[in-house]
Amino acid sequence: MKMAIDEKALDFEISEKPFKRILVAVDEDDSDSSIRAFQFAVTMAKRNQAVLGIVSVLELQDLNVFETLSPEKINKLRQNLANDVNVYARQAQKHGVAEIVQLTAEGRPGAAIIGEVIPEFKPDILICGSKSKPVNSRQRIFIGSQASYMAQNAPCSVLVIRK
């Protein structure tokens, strides 16, 4: 039998700035929900006067690019990724976020973000898009495997943005 909730335990001071380090994952293959996740992250970072980390991952899971592409092409991909993150960073700055950290990684996005980026950046919250799609007749919607992986495995709070 459950105990009744203790009303005192629920009492708290309203905190307007619960998250001081916000990490947003952006993905060029999923621009709609990435852009919404980015916009929400910028809004929260500005309001909280938080540090905003922006990360994008060069996805290598389906293609062994180190074997199939020339070093020049790989460097070009890396440069494009860094440039894209920089475009996001300039937008965040334009909207009044004072402290921005630009991050890139390579591999499977979930594993790279959980295994490398979060231990480095140490966010209080990870914000990501969902790559959602309707699946069956019961009108359920499933998030992509990477967002699901991050929601399950991140050591911090996770916000999955879905339109």
Place this chain on the structure above:
Amino acid sequence: MKMAIDEKALDFEISEKPFKRILVAVDEDDSDSSIRAFQFAVTMAKRNQAVLGIVSVLELQDLNVFETLSPEKINKLRQNLANDVNVYARQAQKHGVAEIVQLTAEGRPGAAIIGEVIPEFKPDILICGSKSKPVNSRQRIFIGSQASYMAQNAPCSVLVIRK
């Protein structure tokens, strides 16, 4: 090869009130992360002048209470659950949330919230705790199966609060 991001696509107006209907799931078996989820939901609801739904689920997955408990005991469990939600609701009201909806359901929390509560309340965002625990030597932390289920299957944005 990915396309470079279009800077114009990232432009947006800062919205201070992105979520107008907020649903928070509270769980007496997981008071720590439930309370943090509740506190964050109240803060967001107050700031957004949003409608706050508060739901708790009578968990029936491990126990066929309809066979093992008397109707009186089942009614007592239901009454306790409704009372607990009412305690949360009074706290939310005390903190300045104007519009509060109290909800209860029965069954597996994830399935009940996704299948019954969300279609009824139609939130923009679901906020829940994580029941987190450290699992292995790599210091990863896993959320409970119910939070994971909700993060994967909800048709709205999902925020999993983890300390």
